[in-house]
Amino acid sequence: MLTLINRNRFFYAPLESGAAARVRPPGTVANVVCGFDILGFALNEPCDEMIVELSDEPGIQIINKDDYDLPTIAEKNVSGAALLALLEDSPDVKGLKLTSTKNIKPGSGIGSSAASAAGVVVAANHLLGNRFSKEDLVRFAMFGEKVASGVKHADNIAPCIYGGVTLIRSIHPLDIVSIEAPPLHVTVVHPQIEVRTADARQILKHQVALKDAIKQWGNIAGLVAGFIKGDYDLIGRSLEDVIIEPVRSILIPGFDEVKKKSKEAGALGGGISGSGPSIFMLSKDAGTAQDVAVAMKEVFTRIGIDFHVHISTIKTSPLSAEFV
Template sequence: MKKITVHSPGTVANLVCGFDILGLALKEPYDIMEVTLTDQPGIIIHNRDEYNLPTDPDKNVAGVVFKVALEQAGSSQGFEVVMEKRIKPGSGIGSSAASAAGAAVAANHLLGNIFSRDELVQLAMHGEKLAAGVKHADNIAPCILGGISLIRSIHPLDILSIPAPDLWVTVVHPQVEVRTSDARQILRQQVLLKDAIRQWGNIAGLVTGFFTNDLQLIGRSLEDVIIEPVRSILIPGFDEVKTTCLAAGALGGGISGSGPSIFMLSEHQHTAQKVEAAMQAVYERLGIAYHTYVTTISKTGVTIIE
């Protein structure tokens, strides 16, 4: 038997204006998966956390990925997996992507590194389809590759890695539930041309800001006129959090993925900690339980520990 452990990081998808096409990997939090390649066919899943996720591989994000990996490899072997999720499901910081990406990377390693980078992403996207009902890679790609990813296209898959500035990321996860599938259903199917033009300008500005390390350009490009105005109504305190965080010195930020988590980028650690305090103050006043993280952008993505 061959056995490895992988650390699979949380991610921030969309990056405000880049719906389904931009994402970054977080240094913390991360899930831990212990994966063993067995001679017995089938997928056995054990949970070492409080979330009681399905152990049926057909209903488990990681299980689906492991099954597809074996099928594509033409292998009659199996996997036994112990999962310790530290990224709460439904948090908006890529919990399902961490499971799917971790499974893809672990399976590939144990099967002899038979999949290419793009094939790994495509493999992990099977898990995202189970979780969200649609294949998307804005969490998967940075989770696997680290740093910041631009998904130019899904069909055919075309992923670009973008330079990640040394920025701090502050995340607050108010303990309310926003299901990704529900957050997608409320979105408008048509947008005004003037809104589309403004959004395109923000995406181009954000990507340019990352490439040139222009922090002010990054800050003013973190604006969403299409998705955020609709989704933010699902997140209590969103407008106040954003206003107070900007006043505390954050460059900018917004909804992480489909929410309810909110992220903010800062140039310095002390600013990121002030932003955290501002987030905490809002939810203390509202009486809503929360978790906060002050972290950085992970440059490595899923990490294998043998």
């Protein structure tokens, strides 16, 4: 076991090249309809799988074991950028080797880049005796999100690392608040089209009417209060976005119908997951979540777009790694 002796003096127990840790970072839902860039929650499925290994070779080596043809140059890779940030604060570490298997499709809207960035820093931290706090790990992982979208944001990374529902009160300085939530079932449909996060950001309005901002603030406050109180009706009433969704939904064929049919099937509500194209819906029980999945499938089958559906619950435990 590697143990931190004195972080302030950067004096650690010796590190053994070849030591490796495995992590399975989950998908996440960001924004949660009205909480653009500030709210997110973790899913139990799907998950990526990554192994991070201590190396005597300086820098970051990346091996991809999937078909997404992601960059292997660390500075251009989401995981690589996050690990480079961690290395900056780890003067006793020569290098790290990453073997990555992506099961969360890039561009899906369920936190693929966040899973990559969060997973590798959690695994590396496990190798280093957990010398860094969860807040430190979010800070490192945000460098990966910047590679993916051009912007450092933590609404996917924070729930991936912390588990559960998280509120990003501030990025500068970083201030993350974990929010208790009642049991919730999540149905996510991923139409097989691509919406790049950077593109989805470019189409957003730069100015917002005050009346819309006031309505959005009320929905955010209501959603957080609904989670904390376990008030399902309040959660459902608050899952409304008057600023982002009206713009981004035009990029997702069938969006309005999926939302309408899902609520008719019993969903509390939902909307675009992250920047899309995935759409998520929250339900009180597993049976309703299954009914919502059927409704989603019927819409996309009829309009002729391939899709994947995931049914999950909110993952409440923090992300952890294990030695291999």
